[in-house]
Each structure stands twice: as structure tokens, then as C-alpha cells.
Amino acid sequence: MIDLQTLGKQAKDSAYQLGLLETAKKNELLNQMADALEKRTDDILIANTLDLNQAEENKIRDVMKDRLRLTPERIQEMANGMRQVAQLPDPIGNVDKMWKNTDGLLIGQQRVPLGVIGIIYESRPNVTTDAASLCFKSGNAVILRGGKEAFHSNQQLVQILQDALLEAQLAPYAIQFVDDTSHETAKALMQLTDYLDVLIPRGGAGLIRRVKQTATVPVIETGTGNNHVYVDRHAQLDMAIPIIINAKAQRPSVCNAMETLLIHHEVAPFFLPKIEEALIANQIEIHADERAMDYLKTALPATEADWSTEYLDYILAIKVVDSLEEAIVHINKYNTKHSEAIITDNYGASQKFLKEVDAAAVYVNASTRFTDGYVFGFGAEIGISTQKIHARGPMGLHELTSIKYIVYGNGQIRH
Amino acid sequence: MIDLQTLGKQAKDSAYQLGLLETAKKNELLNQMADALEKRTDDILIANTLDLNQAEENKIRDVMKDRLRLTPERIQEMANGMRQVAQLPDPIGNVDKMWKNTDGLLIGQQRVPLGVIGIIYESRPNVTTDAASLCFKSGNAVILRGGKEAFHSNQQLVQILQDALLEAQLAPYAIQFVDDTSHETAKALMQLTDYLDVLIPRGGAGLIRRVKQTATVPVIETGTGNNHVYVDRHAQLDMAIPIIINAKAQRPSVCNAMETLLIHHEVAPFFLPKIEEALIANQIEIHADERAMDYLKTALPATEADWSTEYLDYILAIKVVDSLEEAIVHINKYNTKHSEAIITDNYGASQKFLKEVDAAAVYVNASTRFTDGYVFGFGAEIGISTQKIHARGPMGLHELTSIKYIVYGNGQIRH
Numbered sequence: 001m002i003d004l005q006t007l008g009k010q011a012k013d014s015a016y017q018l019g020l021l022e023t024a025k026k027n028e029l030l031n032q033m034a035d036a037l038e039k040r041t042d043d044i045l046i047a048n049t050l051d052l053n054q055a056e057e058n059k060i061r062d063v064m065k066d067r068l069r070l071t072p073e074r075i076q077e078m079a080n081g082m083r084q085v086a087q088l089p090d091p092i093g094n095v096d097k098m099w100k101n102t103d104g105l106l107i108g109q110q111r112v113p114l115g116v117i118g119i120i121y122e123s124r125p126n127v128t129t130d131a132a133s134l135c136f137k138s139g140n141a142v143i144l145r146g147g148k149e150a151f152h153s154n155q156q157l158v159q160i161l162q163d164a165l166l167e168a169q170l171a172p173y174a175i176q177f178v179d180d181t182s183h184e185t186a187k188a189l190m191q192l193t194d195y196l197d198v199l200i201p202r203g204g205a206g207l208i209r210r211v212k213q214t215a216t217v218p219v220i221e222t223g224t225g226n227n228h229v230y231v232d233r234h235a236q237l238d239m240a241i242p243i244i245i246n247a248k249a250q251r252p253s254v255c256n257a258m259e260t261l262l263i264h265h266e267v268a269p270f271f272l273p274k275i276e277e278a279l280i281a282n283q284i285e286i287h288a289d290e291r292a293m294d295y296l297k298t299a300l301p302a303t304e305a306d307w308s309t310e311y312l313d314y315i316l317a318i319k320v321v322d323s324l325e326e327a328i329v330h331i332n333k334y335n336t337k338h339s340e341a342i343i344t345d346n347y348g349a350s351q352k353f354l355k356e357v358d359a360a361a362v363y364v365n366a367s368t369r370f371t372d373g374y375v376f377g378f379g380a381e382i383g384i385s386t387q388k389i390h391a392r393g394p395m396g397l398h399e400l401t402s403i404k405y406i407v408y409g410n411g412q413i414r415h
Numbered sequence: 416m417i418d419l420q421t422l423g424k425q426a427k428d429s430a431y432q433l434g435l436l437e438t439a440k441k442n443e444l445l446n447q448m449a450d451a452l453e454k455r456t457d458d459i460l461i462a463n464t465l466d467l468n469q470a471e472e473n474k475i476r477d478v479m480k481d482r483l484r485l486t487p488e489r490i491q492e493m494a495n496g497m498r499q500v501a502q503l504p505d506p507i508g509n510v511d512k513m514w515k516n517t518d519g520l521l522i523g524q525q526r527v528p529l530g531v532i533g534i535i536y537e538s539r540p541n542v543t544t545d546a547a548s549l550c551f552k553s554g555n556a557v558i559l560r561g562g563k564e565a566f567h568s569n570q571q572l573v574q575i576l577q578d579a580l581l582e583a584q585l586a587p588y589a590i591q592f593v594d595d596t597s598h599e600t601a602k603a604l605m606q607l608t609d610y611l612d613v614l615i616p617r618g619g620a621g622l623i624r625r626v627k628q629t630a631t632v633p634v635i636e637t638g639t640g641n642n643h644v645y646v647d648r649h650a651q652l653d654m655a656i657p658i659i660i661n662a663k664a665q666r667p668s669v670c671n672a673m674e675t676l677l678i679h680h681e682v683a684p685f686f687l688p689k690i691e692e693a694l695i696a697n698q699i700e701i702h703a704d705e706r707a708m709d710y711l712k713t714a715l716p717a718t719e720a721d722w723s724t725e726y727l728d729y730i731l732a733i734k735v736v737d738s739l740e741e742a743i744v745h746i747n748k749y750n751t752k753h754s755e756a757i758i759t760d761n762y763g764a765s766q767k768f769l770k771e772v773d774a775a776a777v778y779v780n781a782s783t784r785f786t787d788g789y790v791f792g793f794g795a796e797i798g799i800s801t802q803k804i805h806a807r808g809p810m811g812l813h814e815l816t817s818i819k820y821i822v823y824g825n826g827q828i829r830h
Binding site for chain 1 (some may be wrong): 518631781826
């Protein structure tokens with residue numbers, strides 16, 4: 001088994017160095033790492049071929065193989081992603097608030113890095129450079145543990161980033177890779193309490209559950225989104241249709257896509273046939289409850305399991321509800337606290353939905369697809385937190401920081 | 416074993432109700448709970464006597480017995496503490512920031528409760544009402560698990576608070592007590608991932624370590640403080656003496672007291688005799704390194720263990736260092752990331768110390784004793800976080816909240 005203690009110690013030492021680097025230096029290093037990725041495109045492609053061959057042997061699905069595949073263009077995108085992170089404002093060192101207390105102490109809340117961040121992730125190799133650059137920019141050392149499917153690609157990518165840091169002789173172990181994909185090592189990483197300040201899992205529901213049950217280091221859960229759109233009795237129906245199609249069909253495989261549509265019974269009779277037409281035109285399969293079935297031609301009957309399924313596919317569950325209250329109860333029972341939307345023109349309904357629905361992002365008259373760090377204006381994101389501790393919703397650079405109280409006195413003692 | 420699943424479920428349901436209560440209603444209930452405490456003073460004293468008798472049998476130290484002892488005055492203080500929390504501003508519902516993104520969405524960060532908070536704590540029964548009132552005011556349900564020494568007192572206190580809630584028929588299980596002090600139950604509570612949003616241990620280093628190693632629910636570590644004061648070569652020595660005496664002797668048993676004094680070698684020869692005199696006048700025993708011993712009359716030789724000991728007692732370790740850099744290295748190696756201070760009149764030294772020392776609170780020319788929620792202006796505190804995730808330093812009502820993004824649209828879809 002790999003020596004995680006050594007990795008942890010190296011990360012901690014590097015984190016301290018990195019935490020003290022000025023922004024200009026961090027940006028310079030990010031740009032150097034981006035250049036190195038482009039320069040060594042061939043090395044990356046060779047490693048990626050190993051992964052693709054293995055995927056072939058293991059008869060991995062085409063869609064997964066596509067996620068895995070790197071091309072010179074995709075490598076350039078990864079490099080450009082790092083350059084963009086270099087251009088984002090650096091949160092570290094900023095003082096959010098500063099006030100004078102009754103003793104005359106000047107107390108400031110200054111942003112500092114978290115320290116050492118672990119990331120456990122699946123499949124796509126671009127997560128490697130995305131996560132590495134966001135952690136680096138926010139002054140954190142990172143220990144990356146990718147999935148076995150992209151093992152060779154990830155290993156090569158981290159090697160290149162590390163070479164660039166070694167060359168600059170600055171925080172050389174700020175970016176490290178766990179080159180062991182065994183479950184034992186994953187478990188040991190989840191319990192590396194002496195070194196990891198936080199662990200962020202990025203992947204499917206199974207991974208998130210495993211991490212949640214096993215990890216003794218602090219975890220920020222990300223990702224799964226069993227999201228709803230509720231069409232209220234006071235909805236503008238011509239606004240509802242494009243929002244529903246967008247939330248479901250624009251990119252069904254992502255966590256902010258809609259999975260269940262709830263419809264007030266008063267609008268169901270005339271709205272359901274219309275939305276069915278639009279959904280069919282977008283190749284969406286419908287799983288409907290009994291009441292909705294009355295107004296639908298092509299739907300399959302929904303079962304209890306449908307309400308808690310995150311399809312991530314061209315499938316939509318539909319349910320008719322008697323009231324806004326019933327919609328809210330259904331959502332709070334089945335959702336994964338990610339993104340929820342109401343379509344309404346009623347003021348009271350909008351306020352009630354915003355207040356009572358428990359989710360990271362709650363929308364009035366907009367698609368759930370907007371839950372995203374770029375869209376929210378954070379410049380980037382390392383994931384979308386569905387828990388309440390530390391960060392909730394899209395996590396940008398700010399969410400990768402903590403605070404330190406800096407206190408300026410002139411001889412104060414406590415009475 | 417107690418049925419923690421039921422407790423958890425009840426807490427979750429109550430948390431949802433409590434999260435929707437208006438501030439005025441929460442305040443009214445806090446005041447009613449305070450009244451109930453006073454009204455049932457006799458019941459509390461009877462329960463407390465059971466604990467005190469048990470302490471007597473177990474030959475508990477007098478200082479511990481004093482912490483355990485309740486009197487009508489102390490019960491009134493607890494009630495008044497609850498009334499003070501009622502008067503604090505309610506963070507829930509406030510929108511910290513709101514901005515318009517490029518799609519025209521109005522995006523707001525609204526404060527919401529964390530949900531269900533677990534508190535594992537030791538000895539003092541006033542923690543019961545303090546923690547309960549802070550969690551309640553911030554809209555969180557709480558599950559309290561106190562130490563066995565104060566079992567009867569804690570149980571009775573929670574019973575009274577719960578009776579008041581039951582009478583009002585509002586969120587009756589918002590405050591619950593684990594009436595089982597076994598280690599198995601404590602462990603099960605630390606792993607109650609389905610219901611606990613966060614667990615806050617309050618107690619000694621042993622408890623904190625056990626929670627950190629065992630808990631799979633999110634934890635906010637609190638408390639232990641192996642704190643330093645560094646007297647720089649540019650220190651105003653007449654300012655240093657009162658700060659050192661205050662940091663060490665004003666209340667040695669608390670986590671923000673100083674444990675090790677570091678002194679620049681240039682000032683050691685004339686400063687050490689002076690500070691020894693002041694320390695002796697305050698009944699402080701000195702454990703000094705070899706270099707410091709040269710200038711001290713009464714000190715015992717320090718061993719390696721002294722540098723990492725949180726005495727919480729009338730003992731101080733003293734070490735002479737060659738430079739500011741050496742002081743910072745020593746502090747970052749041995750401290751528990753709580754509170755650190757430099758005494759200096761040099762601008763560069765102050766800035767370097769503030770930047771490079773890793774701790775929740777870093778002071779220039781002030782006593783470490785100020786790290787406290789009341790002193791910082793938060794009105795109250797539930798503990799002092801020594802970790803970086805979610806909250807760092809004194810935790811007030813704000814630190815018991817999370818956020819929800821509320822998003823106002825008018826038909827936006829994602830492109």
C-alpha cells in the first residue's frame with residue numbers, strides 16, 4: 001500500500017509554503033503549469049491511450065469512453081482552464097470584516113487557505129487539472145485520488161504539474177497523486193485525520209455514500225441532484241414549457257438537471273398534453289403517476305422508486321399535486337437538497353416556496369440548470385455542495401478558504 | 416441502548432418546524448423556557464444533589480464538584496443567559512449578499528439553520544442551557560449528550576425546557592437529551608449520519624480526540640489551547656509584563672490562557688528576572704529551557720513534553736529563542752491553532768507574525784485571553800473552533816447557520 005503518511009506530511013509542508021506565496025507568484029506558477037501541459041501533450045496522449053485500451057478491454061460504455069478520451073484540443077482546454085484560474089481574484093489575505101471591540105481591539109476576519117484538501121473523483125481526467133488549479137490558487141495543497149479508469153492519464157497529468165513546481169522549487173508537493181486505486185487506500189485517505197483538512201468527493205451517489213459512511217476527516221458532500229420543477233396553479237404556462245425543457249433536456253447527465261416535474265391539479269388537464277408534446281420532441285421518456293396518466297398518451301406508470309431516482313438520463317417523472325403545500329412536502333421528502341424551482345406568478349406562492357423548500361438553490365421562474373459556480377459569478381467551481389456545513393451550493397475559490405482572526409492591540413488585558 | 420434513530424427523526428422534524436418560526440416566536444419561547452427554569456429551581460436542585468452525592472462517593476476533586484454545583488443564583492444566571500440569547504439579533508433569514516448575474520437572475524445568499532446539531536460535553540450543567548438556547552435561537556434542533564457526572568442535573572434541565580416547548584406545542588423535540596452515558600451510545604451518536612448535520616464536542620483533549628477519530632458526521636472541533644506569547648526583541652517590556660500575567664494567571668483553567676512564553680534572546684537577560692518576579696507573585700510555577708534557566712531563580716527544567724502540554728493550571732513553560740523566525744516555527748510546531756500573541760513595537764515583526772502563525776486568533780500587543788465570542792462582539796459563544804472547516808475561532812449564532820441560494824428569475828433558461 002502507498003505511504004499516505006508521507007504524502008500527507010509532504011502536503012502539509014507544501015501547504016504552509018503555498019499559503020504564504022504572493023498572488024503574483026501563484027499565478028506565474030499556474031501559467032507555467034498550463035504551458036507544461038501543452039508542451040507535453042504527447043506524453044499525456046500516450047498515457048491516455050493506455051486508459052482507453054483498458055476501457056476497450058473492459059467493454060466500457062461509449063459515453064464513458066468519450067469522457068475519458070483526451071485530444072490535443074481537450075488538453076489545450078485544460079491548460080486554458082488553468083490560465084483562467086490564474087486570472088481570478090485571489091481570496092487569500094483579504095479581510096472580510098474588521099471592527100473595533102469595546103476593549104479597543106481592532107479585530108479582522110482574514111481569509112486563509114484550508115490547508116490540505118483531498119479530492120476523490122471518478123472518470124474524467126479534466127477534474128485533475130481543474131481541482132489542482134483551484135486548490136493551488138486558493139493556497140491549498142491537494143492530494144488527488146482519481147478513478148482507476150483514468151489512472152494513467154491522471155498520473156501523467158499530475159507528474160507534469162509537479163515537475164513544473166519542482167523546477168520552480170516552490171511548494172513542490174502542493175499537488176500530489178495517490179497512485180493506488182485500491183479500496184483500502186481510499187479508506188485510509190478518508191481517515192487521514194492527521195493531515196487532511198477536508199475531503200471532497202466528486203462522483204456518483206455510490207461514491208458519495210461510501211465517503212460519508214467511512215470518512216473521519218471533514219467531508220464536503222457534492223453532487224447528487226434529484227431536482228424538481230413545480231408548476232403552480234398561477235404559473236405562466238408559456239414560461240413553464242421552455243424552463244421545463246431546459247431543466248430536463250439541455251444536459252440530462254448533470255446534477256442540476258430536473259428529474260421530477262410536479263404539476264398543480266388545476267392546470268394539469270390543459271398543461272400536461274402540451275408539455276408531453278414538447279418532451280416527446282426532445283426524446284424524453286415520461287414516468288407518470290396515476291392522475292397525470294389521465295392526460296398523457298405515451299407515459300409509463302411511475303412507481304415509488306421513480307420519486308427518489310436521479311435518472312441523469314432522458315427520463316422525467318411527473319406527478320400531479322393538489323396544492324403548493326403538497327408539492328413542498330414531496331420535494332422535501334425526496335430531494336437531495338440540490339436545486340428546486342417553482343413556476344408561478346403568485347407572490348405568496350413564490351415566497352412560501354423560497355422559504356420552505358430545503359435545498360442549496362431555490363428558484364422562482366428559472367431553470368434549475370443555473371446552479372453552477374460560473375453562472376453564479378464565482379469564476380469557477382470545484383463542485384456543488386449539498387450539505388450545510390462549511391459551504392452550500394456551488395463552491396468557488398472562496399469556499400476553499402477559512403478565516404483567521406487578526407487582532408491589533410496596544411497593551412490590552414482582559415478584566 | 417437508547418433509540419437514537421427515534422431521537423434523530425424527532426429532531427429532524429422539529430428542526431424543520433423551528434427553522435420556519437419567526438424571530439418573535441422563538442424569543443417568546445426562550446423567555447418561557449427561562450421562566451420555567453426559575454419556577455422549577457427546586458426540581459433542579461434535587462437532581463443536582465443526586466449528582467453531588469455521586470461525586471462525593473466517587474471522591475471527585477473539589478474544583479470539579481464546584482463546577483457541578485448548582486445554587487438558586489446559578490440557576491437564575493442560566494435563566495438570564497437564555498433571556499440574553501433571546502435579545503440577540505436573529506441571523507436566520509438575513510440575506511448576506513444579493514447580486515444580479517449576467518442572465519439577469521437575482522441571486523441571494525440567505526442564512527438558514529444547519530438543521531440538527533449534536534453536542535457532546537463534559538461536567539458543567541450550564542452548558543446544557545447555553546447550548547440549547549443558542550441552537551434554538553439559530554433555528555437548530557439540538558441533541559445534547561452530557562457527561563455522567565452531571566447526568567441528573569442535565570436530564571432535569573432538558574426536561575424543563577422540553578416541557579415548556581410541549582406546552583407551547585411548537586417544535587417540542589427541538590431540544591433533546593441522550594439519557595444514556597455509555598460509550599456505545601456516544602459512538603452511535605457520532606455516527607448518526609442520517610440525522611445529525613454537525614457534532615460539536617465541548618470538553619478536554621481526550622474527548623476531542625475520541626470524537627475526531629470516531630465521528631463520521633461532520634464535526635467542529637473546539638477548545639484545546641496550547642497558546643504562546645512571544646516577547647520580541649522590540650517589545651515594550653512594561654507592556655509585556657501585564658499581558659503575560661493576564662494571559663497566564665487571570666484564569667489558567669480556560670482554553671485561551673497562555674501555556675508557553677517565548678522570549679527573544681536579546682531581551683532575556685533583563686526581562687526574565689522581572690517576569691519571574693511577577694509570575695511568582697501570581698503563584699505561577701515556571702518550567703524553563705536551559706538558556707532561560709540562566710536568568711531564573713526558581714524555575715524547574717523543562718522537558719520536551721512541556722512544549723506540547725496544555726497545563727490549564729498555574730504553570731508556565733518558558734523558552735528563549737534566537738529570532739522571530741524561530742518563535743514562529745516553534746509555535747506552528749507545538750500549538751493547537753487556538754490563540755497566539757506577539758509583543759513588539761516593530762512593524763515588520765507584527766506583520767510577519769500575523770501572517771505566518773497558524774491559529775484561529777493571532778494578536779499583536781494584547782492578551783490571548785480575548786479569544787471569546789462575547790469579547791469579539793458576537794453576544795455569545797457555543798465554543799471556540801480550532802479547525803478550519805465551517806467556522807474558526809469563537810462561534811456565535813452566525814456560525815450555527817448555513818446558507819441557501821434564493822434565485823429570482825423571470826423565465827431564464829440556460830444556454
